[in-house]
Amino acid sequence: LLPLTAHRRRAGGGEEVPIQALSPGDEIELAAGAVVPGDGTVVDGAAAVDVSVLTGEPRPLAVRPGDAVAAGAT
Numbered sequence: 001l002l003p004l005t006a007h008r009r010r011a012g013g014g015e016e017v018p019i020q021a022l023s024p025g026d027e028i029e030l031a032a033g034a035v036v037p038g039d040g041t042v043v044d045g046a047a048a049v050d051v052s053v054l055t056g057e058p059r060p061l062a063v064r065p066g067d068a069v070a071a072g073a074t
Contacts, residue, residue: 001035001053002019002035002038002071002072003037004018004019005017005018006022006028006038007028007029008027008028009029019037019038027043028040032047034074035072035073036070036073038071039068039070041067041068042063042064042065042067043065044065045065046064046065048063049073049074050073053074054070054073
């Protein structure tokens with residue numbers, strides 16, 4: 001259920017990398033409706049995250065900076 005690639009933020013831009021190339025501390029950007037490629041913490045922005053595939057919770061959960069997100073959430 002995980003994507004094969006992620007858009008990793010870098011100084012001066014970003015790059016598309018295989019999720020296996022992600023390291024702790026990397027920042028990634030997600031488009032609306034994208035699947036979270038790895039466990040992490042929201043750094044910037046806010047969203048409603050669908051975790052039903054992970055927990056069965058039918059309603060999206062609101063997340064904001066500092067909140068944890070799990071791989072596989074949408």
